[in-house]
Amino acid sequence: EPEVTQTPSHQVTQMGQEVILRCVPISNHLYFYWYRQILGQKVEFLVSFYNNEISEKSEIFDDQFSVERPDGSNFTLKIRSTKLEDSAMYFCARGGRTDTQYFGPGTRLTVL
Amino acid sequence: RKEVEQDPGPFNVPEGATVAFNCTYSNSASQSFFWYRQDCRKEPKLLMSVYSSGNEDGRFTAQLNRASQYISLLIRDSKLSDSATYLCVVNPNSGGYQKVTFGTGTKLQVIP
Numbered sequence: 001e002p003e004v005t006q007t008p009s010h011q012v013t014q015m016g017q018e019v020i021l022r023c024v025p026i027s028n029h030l031y032f033y034w035y036r037q038i039l040g041q042k043v044e045f046l047v048s049f050y051n052n053e054i055s056e057k058s059e060i061f062d063d064q065f066s067v068e069r070p071d072g073s074n075f076t077l078k079i080r081s082t083k084l085e086d087s088a089m090y091f092c093a094r095g096g097r098t099d100t101q102y103f104g105p106g107t108r109l110t111v112l
Numbered sequence: 113r114k115e116v117e118q119d120p121g122p123f124n125v126p127e128g129a130t131v132a133f134n135c136t137y138s139n140s141a142s143q144s145f146f147w148y149r150q151d152c153r154k155e156p157k158l159l160m161s162v163y164s165s166g167n168e169d170g171r172f173t174a175q176l177n178r179a180s181q182y183i184s185l186l187i188r189d190s191k192l193s194d195s196a197t198y199l200c201v202v203n204p205n206s207g208g209y210q211k212v213t214f215g216t217g218t219k220l221q222v223i224p
Contacts, residue, residue, distance in 0.1 A: 043156060043199065043214040056211050091155055098202055099144050101212065103155040 005092050008106045016081050021107045023075040023092030031095025032075045034067065035103075036060070036088040043091070049075065068083035082111045113138045116202050118215035126223050129190050133218045135200030136182045139199075140204065144203035144209045145176055149196040156199055196219050 007022045009098040023032065034046040047057040052069055068076045079086055087110050118135045125131045137145075139174040145162035160167065161185050162174040187194055200215035 042216040045211045045213070048211060057178075058211065089153070099212075100146065100158055100161060100207075102158065106155050108153075 004092050004104035006069045006092050006104040006107050012110045014084055015111055017084055019079050021077045021090050025094055030092040033093040034077045039087045084111050102104045115213045116200055116215040118200050120216055120219045122219040122221050125190055130188045132186045134182050134184050135145055137202045138157055139204045142202045142204045145183050145203040148199040150199055151196050162222045165218045184221055192222050
Protein backbone atom coordinates (compact mmCIF):
# COMPACT_ATOMS: atom_id res chain seq x y z
CA GLU A 1 0.00 0.00 0.00
CA PRO A 2 1.40 3.40 -0.94
CA GLU A 3 1.96 5.90 1.83
CA VAL A 4 0.53 8.62 -0.35
CA THR A 5 -1.20 8.63 -3.69
CA GLN A 6 -0.58 11.18 -6.40
CA THR A 7 -2.71 12.35 -9.28
CA PRO A 8 -2.46 12.47 -12.16
CA SER A 9 0.13 9.82 -12.91
CA HIS A 10 1.05 11.63 -16.13
CA GLN A 11 0.30 15.22 -17.11
CA VAL A 12 1.03 16.69 -20.51
CA THR A 13 0.77 20.44 -20.86
CA GLN A 14 1.74 23.26 -23.15
CA MET A 15 4.47 25.68 -22.19
CA GLY A 16 3.05 28.64 -20.30
CA GLN A 17 0.08 26.72 -18.91
CA GLU A 18 -0.64 26.23 -15.24
CA VAL A 19 -0.59 22.74 -13.76
CA ILE A 20 -1.71 21.43 -10.39
CA LEU A 21 -0.28 18.22 -9.06
CA ARG A 22 -2.07 16.50 -6.20
CA CYS A 23 -0.92 14.39 -3.31
CA VAL A 24 -3.34 12.54 -1.08
CA PRO A 25 -2.05 11.08 2.17
CA ILE A 26 -3.42 7.71 3.24
CA SER A 27 -3.69 8.80 6.83
CA ASN A 28 -3.30 12.01 8.74
CA HIS A 29 0.19 13.41 8.56
CA LEU A 30 1.60 16.81 9.29
CA TYR A 31 4.82 16.76 7.29
CA PHE A 32 4.86 16.79 3.52
CA TYR A 33 7.46 17.35 0.88
CA TRP A 34 7.69 17.85 -2.85
CA TYR A 35 10.65 16.66 -4.86
CA ARG A 36 11.37 16.56 -8.54
CA GLN A 37 13.57 14.32 -10.64
CA ILE A 38 14.52 15.33 -14.14
CA LEU A 39 15.06 12.28 -16.31
CA GLY A 40 18.49 10.80 -15.68
CA GLN A 41 19.25 13.18 -12.83
CA LYS A 42 19.10 13.05 -9.07
CA VAL A 43 16.09 13.64 -6.86
CA GLU A 44 15.93 17.32 -5.86
CA PHE A 45 14.17 18.84 -2.89
CA LEU A 46 11.61 21.53 -3.68
CA VAL A 47 9.70 22.35 -0.50
CA SER A 48 8.69 21.05 2.90
CA PHE A 49 5.31 21.76 4.44
CA TYR A 50 4.42 21.43 8.09
CA ASN A 51 1.16 22.18 9.79
CA ASN A 52 -0.19 23.98 6.73
CA GLU A 53 2.83 26.21 6.26
CA ILE A 54 5.99 26.10 4.18
CA SER A 55 8.87 25.26 6.51
CA GLU A 56 11.71 25.20 3.99
CA LYS A 57 12.14 25.62 0.27
CA SER A 58 14.98 25.24 -2.18
CA GLU A 59 16.29 27.72 -4.73
CA ILE A 60 14.37 25.78 -7.37
CA PHE A 61 11.09 26.68 -5.67
CA ASP A 62 10.72 30.17 -7.11
CA ASP A 63 7.65 32.36 -7.60
CA GLN A 64 6.32 30.03 -10.26
CA PHE A 65 5.70 27.38 -7.63
CA SER A 66 3.20 27.29 -4.79
CA VAL A 67 1.90 24.67 -2.41
CA GLU A 68 -1.23 24.45 -0.35
CA ARG A 69 -3.49 22.08 1.47
CA PRO A 70 -6.85 23.53 0.53
CA ASP A 71 -9.16 21.06 2.21
CA GLY A 72 -6.94 19.83 5.02
CA SER A 73 -6.33 16.60 3.16
CA ASN A 74 -5.07 16.99 -0.41
CA PHE A 75 -1.67 18.60 -0.74
CA THR A 76 -1.10 20.38 -4.04
CA LEU A 77 1.85 21.73 -5.99
CA LYS A 78 1.01 24.40 -8.52
CA ILE A 79 3.28 25.56 -11.30
CA ARG A 80 1.89 28.81 -12.67
CA SER A 81 3.51 29.09 -16.07
CA THR A 82 5.27 25.92 -17.07
CA LYS A 83 8.57 25.91 -18.90
CA LEU A 84 10.14 23.14 -20.95
CA GLU A 85 12.64 22.56 -18.16
CA ASP A 86 9.85 21.80 -15.70
CA SER A 87 9.43 18.43 -17.40
CA ALA A 88 10.25 15.90 -14.70
CA MET A 89 8.86 13.38 -12.24
CA TYR A 90 7.35 15.13 -9.25
CA PHE A 91 7.23 13.14 -6.04
CA CYS A 92 5.25 13.92 -2.94
CA ALA A 93 6.54 12.47 0.31
CA ARG A 94 5.22 12.38 3.83
CA GLY A 95 7.29 12.47 6.98
CA GLY A 96 7.35 9.63 9.44
CA ARG A 97 7.73 9.58 13.22
CA THR A 98 11.48 9.80 12.74
CA ASP A 99 12.91 11.86 9.93
CA THR A 100 12.41 9.18 7.32
CA GLN A 101 10.32 10.08 4.34
CA TYR A 102 7.95 7.92 2.32
CA PHE A 103 7.34 8.73 -1.29
CA GLY A 104 4.28 8.59 -3.46
CA PRO A 105 4.39 7.02 -6.94
CA GLY A 106 4.99 10.37 -8.61
CA THR A 107 3.49 12.44 -11.41
CA ARG A 108 5.30 12.59 -14.70
CA LEU A 109 5.00 16.12 -16.07
CA THR A 110 5.70 16.67 -19.74
CA VAL A 111 5.82 20.26 -20.97
CA LEU A 112 5.59 20.68 -24.75
CA ARG B 113 32.91 18.91 -3.15
CA LYS B 114 29.36 17.76 -3.85
CA GLU B 115 26.98 17.59 -0.89
CA VAL B 116 26.41 13.88 -1.41
CA GLU B 117 28.57 11.92 -3.80
CA GLN B 118 28.18 8.41 -5.12
CA ASP B 119 29.87 6.34 -7.80
CA PRO B 120 27.17 6.13 -10.49
CA GLY B 121 28.24 2.64 -11.59
CA PRO B 122 26.86 0.55 -13.09
CA PHE B 123 27.97 -2.32 -10.91
CA ASN B 124 27.37 -5.56 -12.80
CA VAL B 125 27.59 -8.52 -10.45
CA PRO B 126 26.59 -12.19 -10.71
CA GLU B 127 23.82 -13.63 -8.58
CA GLY B 128 25.07 -14.59 -5.17
CA ALA B 129 27.89 -12.06 -5.13
CA THR B 130 28.57 -9.53 -2.42
CA VAL B 131 28.64 -5.91 -3.49
CA ALA B 132 29.39 -2.71 -1.59
CA PHE B 133 28.58 0.90 -2.31
CA ASN B 134 30.08 3.97 -0.70
CA CYS B 135 28.74 7.45 -0.39
CA THR B 136 30.55 10.56 0.86
CA TYR B 137 28.95 13.70 2.25
CA SER B 138 30.39 17.17 2.67
CA ASN B 139 28.50 18.54 5.67
CA SER B 140 30.19 17.25 8.80
CA ALA B 141 27.19 18.35 10.88
CA SER B 142 24.85 15.96 9.07
CA GLN B 143 22.69 14.01 11.47
CA SER B 144 20.70 11.39 9.62
CA PHE B 145 21.56 9.04 6.84
CA PHE B 146 19.54 6.68 4.71
CA TRP B 147 19.72 4.31 1.82
CA TYR B 148 16.84 4.25 -0.63
CA ARG B 149 16.40 2.11 -3.71
CA GLN B 150 14.80 3.33 -6.87
CA ASP B 151 13.59 1.15 -9.69
CA CYS B 152 13.43 2.59 -13.18
CA ARG B 153 10.82 5.38 -13.40
CA LYS B 154 9.51 4.57 -9.91
CA GLU B 155 9.58 6.40 -6.63
CA PRO B 156 12.47 6.08 -4.15
CA LYS B 157 11.71 3.49 -1.49
CA LEU B 158 13.35 3.48 1.90
CA LEU B 159 15.75 0.58 2.24
CA MET B 160 17.22 1.37 5.62
CA SER B 161 18.30 4.10 7.94
CA VAL B 162 21.99 4.18 8.83
CA TYR B 163 22.91 4.32 12.51
CA SER B 164 26.22 5.30 14.05
CA SER B 165 26.82 1.79 15.33
CA GLY B 166 26.04 0.26 11.96
CA ASN B 167 22.98 -1.82 11.31
CA GLU B 168 21.92 -4.90 9.46
CA ASP B 169 18.66 -5.95 7.85
CA GLY B 170 18.81 -9.41 6.39
CA ARG B 171 21.29 -9.37 3.53
CA PHE B 172 21.85 -5.61 3.82
CA THR B 173 24.37 -3.95 6.12
CA ALA B 174 24.86 -0.22 6.47
CA GLN B 175 27.82 1.50 8.08
CA LEU B 176 28.53 5.11 8.99
CA ASN B 177 31.99 6.60 9.35
CA ARG B 178 31.61 10.12 10.69
CA ALA B 179 35.32 10.83 10.83
CA SER B 180 35.72 10.18 7.12
CA GLN B 181 32.20 11.37 6.28
CA TYR B 182 31.05 8.35 4.37
CA ILE B 183 28.37 5.73 4.58
CA SER B 184 28.35 2.34 2.99
CA LEU B 185 25.88 -0.31 1.97
CA LEU B 186 26.81 -3.96 1.68
CA ILE B 187 24.55 -6.43 -0.08
CA ARG B 188 25.29 -10.11 0.43
CA ASP B 189 24.05 -12.97 -1.72
CA SER B 190 22.77 -10.65 -4.46
CA LYS B 191 19.43 -11.51 -6.05
CA LEU B 192 18.15 -10.55 -9.48
CA SER B 193 15.51 -8.49 -7.70
CA ASP B 194 18.24 -6.34 -6.12
CA SER B 195 18.84 -4.74 -9.53
CA ALA B 196 18.01 -1.07 -9.01
CA THR B 197 19.61 2.29 -8.33
CA TYR B 198 20.67 2.80 -4.71
CA LEU B 199 20.36 6.34 -3.43
CA CYS B 200 22.35 7.74 -0.55
CA VAL B 201 20.34 10.35 1.37
CA VAL B 202 21.63 12.75 3.99
CA ASN B 203 19.73 15.03 6.34
CA PRO B 204 21.87 17.78 7.83
CA ASN B 205 19.30 18.66 10.46
CA SER B 206 18.83 17.19 13.87
CA GLY B 207 15.35 15.72 14.36
CA GLY B 208 14.71 17.38 11.08
CA TYR B 209 11.57 17.24 9.08
CA GLN B 210 13.42 19.32 6.59
CA LYS B 211 15.31 19.18 3.37
CA VAL B 212 17.25 16.04 2.66
CA THR B 213 19.90 15.76 -0.02
CA PHE B 214 20.04 12.86 -2.42
CA GLY B 215 23.08 11.47 -4.14
CA THR B 216 22.86 10.73 -7.84
CA GLY B 217 22.60 7.04 -7.09
CA THR B 218 24.60 3.92 -7.84
CA LYS B 219 23.15 1.55 -10.39
CA LEU B 220 23.32 -2.15 -9.62
CA GLN B 221 22.66 -4.85 -12.18
CA VAL B 222 22.61 -8.41 -10.90
CA ILE B 223 23.28 -10.87 -13.69
CA PRO B 224 21.98 -14.47 -13.80
